[in-house]
Amino acid sequence: xxxxxxxxxLHISHRAPDLPAKFKxxxxxxxxxxxxCTGNLCIKEVHDYLRTICPDLHIxxxxxxxxxxxxxxxxxxxxxxxxxVCHGHQVIPWGDLDSLAMxxxxxxxxxxxxxHTHQFTAYKHEAGVVINPGSATGAYSSITYxxxxxxxxxxxxxxxxxxxxxxxxxxxxxxxxxxxxxxxTTQVAH
Amino acid sequence: xxxxxxxxxxxxxxxxxPPSSAARPGSSATNAAASSxxxxxxxxxxxxxxxxxxxxLPPSSAVRAEPPEVEIRDPLSDDSDNGASGSxxxxxxxxxRQAQIxxxxxxxxxxxxxxxxxxxxxxxxxxxxxxxxxKLLLGYLPTDRGLWxxxxxxxxxxxxxxxxxxxxxxxxxxxxxxxxxxxxNEEPKCETGGVLSRSExxxxxxxxxxxxxxxxxxxxxDTEIIEQIDRDVKRTHPDMHFFSGDSEFAKTNQDALRNILxxxxxxNPGIRYVQGMNEILAPLFYMFRNDPIEEHxxxxxxxxxxxxxxxxxxxxxxxxxxxxxxxxxxxSTISKLSMLLKQHDEELWRHLEVTTKVNPQFYAFxxxxxxxxxxxxxxxxxxxxxxxxxxxxxxxxxxxxxxCAMLILIRRRLLAGDFTSNLKLLQHYPPTNISHMLYVAxxxxxxxAR
Numbered sequence: 001x002x003x004x005x006x007x008x009x010l011h012i013s014h015r016a017p018d019l020p021a022k023f024k025x026x027x028x029x030x031x032x033x034x035x036x037c038t039g040n041l042c043i044k045e046v047h048d049y050l051r052t053i054c055p056d057l058h059i060x061x062x063x064x065x066x067x068x069x070x071x072x073x074x075x076x077x078x079x080x081x082x083x084x085v086c087h088g089h090q091v092i093p094w095g096d097l098d099s100l101a102m103x104x105x106x107x108x109x110x111x112x113x114x115x116h117t118h119q120f121t122a123y124k125h126e127a128g129v130v131i132n133p134g135s136a137t138g139a140y141s142s143i144t145y146x147x148x149x150x151x152x153x154x155x156x157x158x159x160x161x162x163x164x165x166x167x168x169x170x171x172x173x174x175x176x177x178x179x180x181x182x183x184x185t186t187q188v189a190h
Numbered sequence: 191x192x193x194x195x196x197x198x199x200x201x202x203x204x205x206x207x208p209p210s211s212a213a214r215p216g217s218s219a220t221n222a223a224a225s226s227x228x229x230x231x232x233x234x235x236x237x238x239x240x241x242x243x244x245x246x247l248p249p250s251s252a253v254r255a256e257p258p259e260v261e262i263r264d265p266l267s268d269d270s271d272n273g274a275s276g277s278x279x280x281x282x283x284x285x286x287r288q289a290q291i292x293x294x295x296x297x298x299x300x301x302x303x304x305x306x307x308x309x310x311x312x313x314x315x316x317x318x319x320x321x322x323x324x325k326l327l328l329g330y331l332p333t334d335r336g337l338w339x340x341x342x343x344x345x346x347x348x349x350x351x352x353x354x355x356x357x358x359x360x361x362x363x364x365x366x367x368x369x370x371x372x373x374x375n376e377e378p379k380c381e382t383g384g385v386l387s388r389s390e391x392x393x394x395x396x397x398x399x400x401x402x403x404x405x406x407x408x409x410x411x412d413t414e415i416i417e418q419i420d421r422d423v424k425r426t427h428p429d430m431h432f433f434s435g436d437s438e439f440a441k442t443n444q445d446a447l448r449n450i451l452x453x454x455x456x457x458n459p460g461i462r463y464v465q466g467m468n469e470i471l472a473p474l475f476y477m478f479r480n481d482p483i484e485e486h487x488x489x490x491x492x493x494x495x496x497x498x499x500x501x502x503x504x505x506x507x508x509x510x511x512x513x514x515x516x517x518x519x520x521x522s523t524i525s526k527l528s529m530l531l532k533q534h535d536e537e538l539w540r541h542l543e544v545t546t547k548v549n550p551q552f553y554a555f556x557x558x559x560x561x562x563x564x565x566x567x568x569x570x571x572x573x574x575x576x577x578x579x580x581x582x583x584x585x586x587x588x589x590x591x592x593x594c595a596m597l598i599l600i601r602r603r604l605l606a607g608d609f610t611s612n613l614k615l616l617q618h619y620p621p622t623n624i625s626h627m628l629y630v631a632x633x634x635x636x637x638x639a640r
Contacts, residue, residue, distance in 0.1 A: 001362075003397055026400065122385065122386040123386065153398060157362075164391070164396045176389065177388070177389055177391050178388055180386065
């Protein structure tokens with residue numbers, strides 16, 4: 001039972017001052033084992049804050065990040081799953097499933113976490129699952145101003161992943177979940 | 191006037207070995223009776239071979255043939271210092287006591303009064319006798335032998351059920367709930383591509399939930415207690431291979447201790463886990479795990495759990511902080527000890543409490559809450575527990591008498607010492623002859639029993 005937090009595109013302090021208070025009250029240290037961040041934090045203070053929630057932090061570089069030394073892509077293994085992170089501005093067209101699937105095959109991961117579009121999506125295709133946690137602060141994106149703050153928490157348990165989607169809609173936190181299993185025989189995520 | 195006289199019985203020549211006939215007036219009569227009932231011509235060492243005890247215990251007869259000193263060391267071979275427990279009782283008496291206990295245990299309905307009387311003299315170490323006797327004394331096994339197997343099976347399966355229910359993590363719990371509610375619901379099978387469907391969560395159950403009734407929230411709150419239990423379990427008896435070290439064996443034992451304490455903490459939200467409970471659990475689990483009967487040793491965890499609950503039930507209030515100052519709390523028990531000392535040895539009491547101002551809380555707290563497990567080596571504390579568990583007055587009263595005896599035995603040194611030396615002495619109690627100490631404790635009874 002491993003809890004992995006996936007979030008990104010916070011754009012603090014350029015486009016948003018801080019995470020919504022309701023999100024902050026939920027993100028307490030001690031519960032989460034790993035954090036995956038798609039990038040665009042953008043300042044060091046946000047990095048430090050995420051560190052306090054969980055010491056194991058994986059960040060990919062977004063185009064507005066002030067820290068230049070984050071990698072473009074990163075992969076890690078948690079339990080039976082391989083996860084990959086990439087900010088997503090490098091993949092053109094932005095947010096296109098087929099192009100992201102290409103990246104996923106390149107990185108050879110089961111779950112690919114990308115951002116940049118500031119919209120939550122979760123796609124499944126032959127090579128695996130692509131998750132976009134959206135923007136945790138609701139900052140406007142290059143595409144649209146209408147953004148709901150959102151992030152994702154994954155509960156990885158052997159071959160099963162439960163993805164909890166946290167969205168702030170009209171000032172209330174709404175939580176949904178998505179269930180999927182990995183089949184070991186074929187690449188098809190089932 | 192202060193009573194200056196040392197009690198007579200303390201100074202009597204009874205203490206000096208080996209007055210086996212006089213040391214235990216109660217048992218000497220039975221000893222004589224037993225040996226006379228056995229075959230007349232046989233010398234004492236072989237008297238047991240001819241005892242007509244209808245107990246089919248093949249391992250024990252082999253054990254009996256060996257001299258008892260080896261018998262005492264074997265099950266407790268990982269303790270380095272066994273010196274203090276080498277009591278001056280003769281081998282014949284030990285053997286006959288074992289025979290009597292075995293005889294009592296082999297009856298169809300066990301006479302608890304008789305068993306208590308025999309056990310209070312000390313239970314011999316061989317043949318798993320202590321395991322069975324402790325289980326009977328703690329009420330885990332019923333007195334009717336015929337019911338033993340059904341009771342044991344019931345309790346053991348109950349413990350297994352507790353474990354399954356309480357030691358599950360929230361992922362598994364939520365999965366179980368879903369499986370039971372949505373068996374017919376389609377799983378997103380055969381979706382080769384496209385957006386994954388989102389589904390509602392039930393009852394607001396998500397990992398970051400801060401709700402009081404949330405399974406996840408409770409899980410994270412429990413992790414604190416579990417961490418503390420973990421830390422204490424790792425520190426239990428670091429000198430014994432049974433409990434500590436890197437071996438597989440030690441790890442499984444530690445896991446068993448941890449499980450028992452976690453299940454106890456979850457079943458008793460009022461008291462949860464308090465540091466020290468691991469010390470009370472350790473001898474119980476050790477004894478049951480080393481039961482020579484394979485079948486019982488395999489279920490040592492379940493047996494130890496129930497016996498632990500039973501043993502702790504008499505002392506629960508000592509662990510509850512809110513009850514500290516109440517009539518049932520630890521302070522009140524300590525003052526009872528103080529009064530007991532005053533009653534039996536006023537001079538010593540006055541010297542300790544008034545002259546040197548050694549507050550009994552400084553030493554008696556650990557003696558009482560941990561049932562003397564920390565004051566003596568492991569083997570000795572088992573002997574003390576024999577007496578504590580078997581005494582009809584109840585473990586708490588007996589414990590106070592034993593503590594009082596501990597004080598009286600070192601009275602000369604205490605009377606000569608000041609605050610610092612007395613405190614040091616009492617917090618590191620010197621090794622002593624345990625049977626002597628238990629005899630003195632026996633003598634302190636207010637209603638002289640036999």
